Structures are given as structure tokens and as C-alpha cells.
Amino acid sequence: MAEEKEGGLVFHPLDQFIVKPLFGDGPVHWYTVTNLTLWMAIALLAIVAVFVLGSRGRAVIPTRLQSIGELIYGFIYKMVEDVCGKDGVKYFPYIMTLFLFILFSNYLALIPMSYSPTSMIAVTAVLGFGVFFAVTILGFVKNGPAFLGLFWMSDAPAVLRPIIAVIEVISYFVRPVSHSIRLAGNIMAGHAVLKVFAGFAALTLVSPVAVFGIVAIYGLEVLVCGIQAYVFTILTCVYLKDALHPAH
Template identity: 80%
Template sequence: MATETEAASEGGLVFHPLDQFIPTSLFGNGAVHWYTPSNLTLWLAILVLAVVGVFVLGSRGRGIVPSRMQSVGELMYGFVYKMIEDVTGKDAVKYFPYIMTLFVFVLFANYLALLPMSYSPTSMIAITAVLGFGVFIAITVLGFVKHGAAFLGLFWMKDAPGFLRPIIAIIEVISYFVRPVSLSIRLAGNITAGHVVIKVFAGFAALTLASPAAILGIVAIYGLEILVAGIQAYVFTILTCVYLKDALHPAH
């Protein structure tokens, strides 16, 4: 691992759980500029290739009776499609490609990050923030384009007693603007935490006495992370659907 000399001086226990998030240049050891192909680039490329593999190569047979890969793709397609229909409504089906792209991107990023030696794009707060704020801005713009000023009715509870309405409106506005923050921090936080915990357990594995427990701990956390990876992709997508519903049908 990182520093053998330090390891010797610290008695075998080395914790660098955050080093796994450092982007490094793929070619040469230079600094990582915005255009530099890095390990992040590599794993995003692998992600795109995996998406192509499942959804394009998998469905190239176009079988009435699907092959295995095709039925995986069809399963995700049906899952997201039904989610949009159920949560957002039938008129939101035209936004299906965008939501499907988000879901597939987050899901594949989360699961590929669970491979050993991989790099985790969804643990980058900048990346999840782009996703979250992208969703937020797109939905807000869509709401104003569709409903104009009536979109602001989203914050004005007509059912509430008169004197409560301004207070509720303030709370609603705050909660509305917190949405992208919670979306992005939830995703990045969950994925980062899982990876860091695994690294910390791996650090304890250097102690002979603690290693069985540490390895068991890694296995357990890894199992948990497999759940978290799927659930976070699901949560991100379903919240996008819920927010989209507000934009399409702002009346409560």
C-alpha cells in the first residue's frame, strides 16, 4: 500500500481510506487537468461500454423470446418505465429516456465501483451535484415552461388556513431548494461511506489478530454495499420522478 516506511513506524496500521478517490492520470504522472484522461475517465468509459454491452449487444438478437442479457435490459426498461408511469403519470413517459439514462448511469457507476481496484464516479460530490442540480434545473425550467407563474402554486397551499400559508410557503421553498443538495449528498455520501468503511476494515486486516474479524467485516460491508448500490440508484431515480411530477402537476 501507500507508504511502507510509515507502515513500519506506525506498527503496521495504515489508514488511507480516502486515497482511493484521488484521480490519477492514466498516461504519465502529470497533474490532472480538466481534460486529462484519468482513472475516472477509464471507469466512466467502462461504464459506457457496460451499458452498450447490456443494452445494445444484449438486445441485438431482438428476440421475441429474450436472451439472458436482453431480459436483463428489458427488466430495467420495464422497471423504470413502470416507475415513471406509477409515480409521475402517463404523460411523463416522453421523459423516459432521460430518467432511464440517469438510472442506468447511477446504477452502473455504483455497481462497477464495487469491483476491486475500481474508481467510483458516484462518490464524487461534484459528479452527483451535477446530476442532482441538472435534474433540479431541468425540472424547474420545465415547470415554468409548462405552467408559467402558476408553477409557483406549488408553494402556496390552498387547503391550509390563511395565516399558515406564508409560513408553509417559506418551508416549501426551502425544501424545494434543498432537493438537489439532498439528492447529490445522499448519493455521494452513501457510496463514499461504504468505500471508506471497507478501506478502514482493510487497514485493520494488517494486524494478524484482527484480520479474521476485519475480513469478515469487509465481507459484511460489501454485502451491504451491494444493497446500497442498487437502492441509491433506485432512490435517485424515484425522487427524480417525484420531482418531475411536481413540475408536470404543480397543483397539490
């Protein structure tokens, strides 16, 4: 994507996503500590700071940090309870883990010079397919063959039922793909656009526009980061609900 423009102006909007070893210059093995590892660790530490250190006092009247943790807790807990019902509540820690990881990765990636793990399709694919397999296995374990009733619309006209079943099966298997690409695509596109605007900012002529563009896109990204984390989580809840109560 890097292109020569107007004599030496070069931008590489995708270079920010390159995985580099943190120590040394060797090849990236599966165990190599990379910039991605670093930013995942930072996200983890930030979550620990808010949720473990923040609630350290176990105060009935919360401190600010504890209050933030409680707000997020209440928000996700209510979401799980509303979407999945009472029996979905025991899966709340898993959903909370997903949400916090995505939310903190997204927002930490907005720090200049940082790295965004959630823009990597491999990362979101693991998340998306992980949810897909977990939910599918859970559906069969909980409901047995009755889980297949998810695809069989018993209240549709009998002629249409097989056709709807085929469509439902296809849409079911597309779920993890859309689930993961939605997140990675949003984050990657946002960061790439920011980088393109940053590249234009080097040109005197258009730099005011470019800088304004960076500010605007950054503002948009702040929204997108929260919304994508929310969307990923609520879709996970919806899929979980399908697994727990396959009957329409």
C-alpha cells in the same frame, strides 16, 4: 485521515478517491483522461453491452442479456409512468440514462481496485443540480407562473399559508443538495469503511473480524448501490411530477 497505528500500520481510506491521470503524471486538466474517465467509460460500455448488444437479436423470446435489459426497462418505465403519469413518459429516456449511469457506476465500483465516479460530490452535484434546474425550468415552461402554486398550499388555513410557503421554498432549494449528497455520501462512506476494515485486516490479531467485516460491509454495499440508484431515480421522478402537475 491517514494515521500511524501500532508501528507502521498506515491506512489511507480516502486515497481510493484520488483522481489520477491515466497516462503520464502531469496535472489534472479538465480534459485529462483519468481513472475516473476510464471507469465512466467502462460503465458506458457495460450499459451498451447489456442494452445494445443484448437486444441485438430483437428476439421475441429473449436471451438472458436481453431479458435483463427488458427487466430494467420495464422497471424504470413503470416507475416513471406510475409517479409522473402518462405525460411524464416522454422524459423516460433521460431518467433511464440517469438510472443506468448511477446503477452501473455503483456496481462497477464494487470491483476491487476500481474507481467509483458516483462517490465524487462534483459528479453527483452535476446530476442533482442538473435534475433540479431541468425540472424547475420545465415547470415554468409547462405551467408558467402557476408553477409557483407548488409552494402555496391552497387547502391549508390562510394564516399558515405564508409560513408553509417559506418552508416549501426552502425545502425546494435543499432538494438538489440532499439529492446529490445522499448518493455521494452513501457510496463514499461505504468504500471508506471497506478500506478501513481492509487496513485492519493486516493485523493478525483482528484480521478474522476485519475480514468478516469486509464481507458484511460488502454485502451491505451491494444493497446500498442498488437502493441509492433507485432512490435517486424515484426522487427525480417525484420532482418531475411536481414540475408537470404542481397543484397538490
